[in-house]
Amino acid sequence: MxxxxxxxxxxxxxxxxxxxxxxxxxxxxxxxxxxxxxxxxxxxxxxxxxxxxxxxxxxxxxxxxxxxxxxxxxxxxxxxxxxxxxxxxxxxxxxxxxxxxxxxxxxxxxxxxxxxxxxxxxxxGQRLKIDLGLVICNGVSTPFIELCSVGLFSTLFPAGDDIQHGNITRIGDFLGILTTAPPSDIHLFLDDNQEISELGHAALISNMPYIGRNYKVGAPDAYHDGLLDVMFFADLSKLDLINYILTGVGTDNPEDPRIMHYQVREMVIDTEPAMAVMADGISLGEGSVRIKVQPQALSVMVGATASHEGQ
The missing domain is CATH 3.40.50.10330 (Probable inorganic polyphosphate/atp-NAD kinase; domain 1)
Known part of the structure; x- marks a missing residue:
C-alpha cells in the first residue's frame, strides 16, 4: 500500500x-x-x-x-x-x-x-490546460467541454437520457420524435473557406476523444490540440443514426462513408428548417450557430494515461 x-x-x-x-x-x-x-x-x-x-x-x-x-x-x-x-x-x-x-x-x-x-x-497528477468549445446561439455564448450537437441528436437527447436513467415512460416520446423529425438543409461554413451543404439530420462537434456511450471519435489529445472535431451525418436515414447511437461511431465497427469528418478552429452551421442546438446536454434553442475553440481555456488535474503531447 x-x-x-x-x-x-x-x-x-x-x-x-x-x-x-x-x-x-x-x-x-x-x-x-x-x-x-x-x-x-x-x-x-x-x-x-x-x-x-x-x-x-x-x-x-x-x-x-x-x-x-x-x-x-x-x-x-x-x-x-x-x-x-x-x-x-x-x-x-x-x-x-x-x-x-x-x-x-x-x-x-x-x-x-x-x-x-x-x-x-x-x-x-498533472495540472494541464485544456481547450473548451464555445457556442454562440441566439446571441448567447455558452462554453462546452465535451460536445455540441445540432439536429436530431439534440432533439432526442432529453427523452433518451431519461430512458437511460430508468424512466421507461419516455419511450413513447423518443419514438414519436424519431418518427416525425424531418431532415434539414444543413450548411457548414468551415474556417478554411470550405462550404458544405447537404440534406441531413445531424452534426456533432466534439472537444473530447470520447462521446456518447464511451465511443472514441477523436485523437487522444483532442482536448488540447487547438481544434474541434466535426462529424457531419449527411444523407443518413434516422434508422442509420439510431444504429450508430447503439453500436458506436469510431469503434471497431465499419464506418459509413457518408459520415464526413472535419477539424476546425471555428465554423458556422445554418439549418433550414431550423434545427435544435445543444451543448453538453443543455438545450440552446434553434437556429444558426457559430462554434469556435477556446485554446487552453481551463486548467484540469489529469491522470498519467492522459495525452500530454504539446504541453
Missing part, C-alpha cells in the same frame, strides 16, 4: 457532489470515501451538495473570492460540464472524481472511476 505524504501543506478544496449521479443509493458511501481519501492527502474539502435549484456560478464565485483554487467535481459528465461553465474565465483548477453513468470526460483525461485512484490524481 502506498504511503501518503502527510507533510504536504493542507489545501482547501471546494468539493461539489451530485447525489443524483450514477446509482443514487451509492451516494452516501461515495461521499464518505471521497472525503476520507481527500483528508488523507491533506486536502480539506468544503462540501457542497447539488440540488435542483443550485446556482453553481454563485457557489464557484464565492469560493474563488474566499481563496479556493481547486474545485473537485464528484458526479458525471453533466455535473462536470456545469462546473466547467462556472469556472470558465477563471484561474481556478478543476478536479474530477467520476461517479456518473458514462464519464466520457474522465475517460478522455485518464481519470479512473476508482475513488481512491481519482483522488490521488488531485495531488499527484
Amino acid at each position: 502506498k504511503t501518503v505524504d502527510t507533510k504536504l501543506p493542507p489545501q482547501r478544496v471546494k468539493l461539489i457532489f451530485n447525489p443524483g449521479s450514477g446509482a443514487n443509493d451509492e451516494s452516501p458511501l461515495q461521499i464518505m470515501a471521497v472525503v476520507k481519501e481527500m483528508q488523507a492527502r491533506q486536502l480539506i474539502p468544503e462540501l457542497y451538495l447539488i440540488e435542483p435549484d443550485s446556482n453553481l456560478q454563485e457557489v464557484v464565485d464565492e469560493a474563488i473570492a474566499q481563496g479556493i483554487e481547486l474545485f473537485v467535481v464528484c458526479g458525471g459528465d453533466g455535473t462536470v460540464s456545469s462546473v466547467t461553465k462556472a469556472l470558465y474565465g477563471s484561474a481556478a483548477t478543476l478536479g474530477i472524481v467520476p461517479t456518473g453513468t458514462r464519464n466520457n470526460i474522465a475517460l478522455s483525461l485518464g481519470i479512473p472511476t476508482d475513488i481512491a485512484a481519482a483522488v490521488a490524481i488531485l495531488s499527484e
